[in-house]
Amino acid sequence: MEEVKLIATHQSFPCARVEWALRIKGVEYEYLKEDLANKSSLLLQSNPVHKKVPVLLHNNKPIAESLVILEYIDETWKKNPLLPLDPYERAQARFWARFIDEKCVLAVWGATVAQGEEKEKAVGAALESLALLEKEIQGKKYFGGEKIGYLDIAAGCMSLWFSVLEELGEMELLNAERFPSLHEWSQNFLQTSPVKDCIPSRESVVEYFSFGINYVRSLAASSKS
Amino acid sequence: MEEVKLIATHQSFPCARVEWALRIKGVEYEYLKEDLANKSSLLLQSNPVHKKVPVLLHNNKPIAESLVILEYIDETWKKNPLLPLDPYERAQARFWARFIDEKCVLAVWGATVAQGEEKEKAVGAALESLALLEKEIQGKKYFGGEKIGYLDIAAGCMSLWFSVLEELGEMELLNAERFPSLHEWSQNFLQTSPVKDCIPSRESVVEYFSFGINYVRSLAASSKS
Numbered sequence: 001m002e003e004v005k006l007i008a009t010h011q012s013f014p015c016a017r018v019e020w021a022l023r024i025k026g027v028e029y030e031y032l033k034e035d036l037a038n039k040s041s042l043l044l045q046s047n048p049v050h051k052k053v054p055v056l057l058h059n060n061k062p063i064a065e066s067l068v069i070l071e072y073i074d075e076t077w078k079k080n081p082l083l084p085l086d087p088y089e090r091a092q093a094r095f096w097a098r099f100i101d102e103k104c105v106l107a108v109w110g111a112t113v114a115q116g117e118e119k120e121k122a123v124g125a126a127l128e129s130l131a132l133l134e135k136e137i138q139g140k141k142y143f144g145g146e147k148i149g150y151l152d153i154a155a156g157c158m159s160l161w162f163s164v165l166e167e168l169g170e171m172e173l174l175n176a177e178r179f180p181s182l183h184e185w186s187q188n189f190l191q192t193s194p195v196k197d198c199i200p201s202r203e204s205v206v207e208y209f210s211f212g213i214n215y216v217r218s219l220a221a222s223s224k225s
Numbered sequence: 226m227e228e229v230k231l232i233a234t235h236q237s238f239p240c241a242r243v244e245w246a247l248r249i250k251g252v253e254y255e256y257l258k259e260d261l262a263n264k265s266s267l268l269l270q271s272n273p274v275h276k277k278v279p280v281l282l283h284n285n286k287p288i289a290e291s292l293v294i295l296e297y298i299d300e301t302w303k304k305n306p307l308l309p310l311d312p313y314e315r316a317q318a319r320f321w322a323r324f325i326d327e328k329c330v331l332a333v334w335g336a337t338v339a340q341g342e343e344k345e346k347a348v349g350a351a352l353e354s355l356a357l358l359e360k361e362i363q364g365k366k367y368f369g370g371e372k373i374g375y376l377d378i379a380a381g382c383m384s385l386w387f388s389v390l391e392e393l394g395e396m397e398l399l400n401a402e403r404f405p406s407l408h409e410w411s412q413n414f415l416q417t418s419p420v421k422d423c424i425p426s427r428e429s430v431v432e433y434f435s436f437g438i439n440y441v442r443s444l445a446a447s448s449k450s
Binding site for chain 1: 294
């Protein structure tokens with residue numbers, strides 16, 4: 001009998017990626033809710049290198065890092081493929097998923113926490129990243145074509161999570177005038193199963209990010225004083 | 226007729242990864258040597274997002290990012306698989322390759338450029354990263370088992386390149402006493418085909434890194450003055 005457990009926290013988007021993927025595949029799993037302020041020994045044993053959620057436990061074997069977990073899920077449960085089948089399209093999907101994690105998320109986070117004269121420059125960098133993704137989604141319903149795929153799952157942070165960061169950072173990034181295709185994708189994405197059945201409340205994400213933003217801003221303020 | 230071209234520079238280890246992979250697969254390719262001080266329009270068109278080498282051109286279709294290219298090569302030319310066949314082992318190989326790029330390389334680079342009171346802490350962080358990889362290679366000839374695989378290729382920077390950074394950073398990291406298994410792996414790796422036939426000269430790598438190190442140190446010095 002197969003056993004699938006997910007160590008995760010509801011407000012984190014890397015964790016949401018794994019939940020969406022498991023649900024697309026129709027894999028049943030047990031959700032082990034992690035308290036990040038008091039990490040469990042199971043998490044520390046399962047991901048001793050990064051000590052971070054999400055961790056997927058498949059028959060007690062741990063897999064960490066959300067994009068690595070997505071590939072594992074796609075290779076283990078073949079139904080409803082997440083990645084395209086063509087090697088070149090697979091490479092493009094992986095390229096953009098890395099871009100989202102390594103550039104886009106950092107740029108939007110940087111714009112959120114930036115204050116004073118750094119704000120305009122940081123917002124500009126975030127807009128530059130998003131403009132590249134706007135070009136990628138133009139003319140398509142989903143990054144994966146007619147269905148949600150690997151890159152939609154990876155890009156899921158651009159829906160609710162970026163919207164919360166815009167609110168907390170008092171800035172407008174992903175509006176319909178500036179990025180019509182990304183904006184429409186984001187609306188579609190949030191209304192598609194299984195995403196719509198498996199998304200944290202806006203209030204809980206606001207609370208989740210607020211702590212980190214205040215912490216970073218207080219560090220920046222104390223280093224200047 | 227298939228056409229494979231590689232836009233690259235000999236001293237860069239992400240570029241070396243792609244060359245090793247193509248040679249393991251027995252794929253013939255044309256090497257397009259890039260001058261990073263005066264980037265070609267072909268590079269800028271092929272990788273407009275990052276404007277970086279390596280880029281693989283397969284029948285004129287560009288693929289960028291060395292780890293993405295390795296997966297593409299493995300999926301396109303099936304002979305001599307680079308990744309393990311088992312999904313769990315594949316996930317582990319991908320996890321550690323990301324660790325090398327996102328933690329280990331940055332830690333060793335940080336230790337190289339650090340000066341003054343920051344040096345000891347930075348060297349400590351680099352040693353912590355390497356200690357995790359020492360545990361991974363213990364008892365094995367290669368990360369891939371009896372043959373060089375995806376993770377050996379990803380880890381290839383720990384051979385010649387890290388050794389040059391140790392010299393330029395005036396520090397000892399990967400010696401035989403501290404990390405006997407990694408040290409032995411590194412020696413084996415450099416003597417294995419196709420690596421041994423396709424490695425830049427030490428002098429050229431010293432020159433390649435020296436420029437960057439001096440630049441970073443001069444920035445750090447000017448921000449303190």
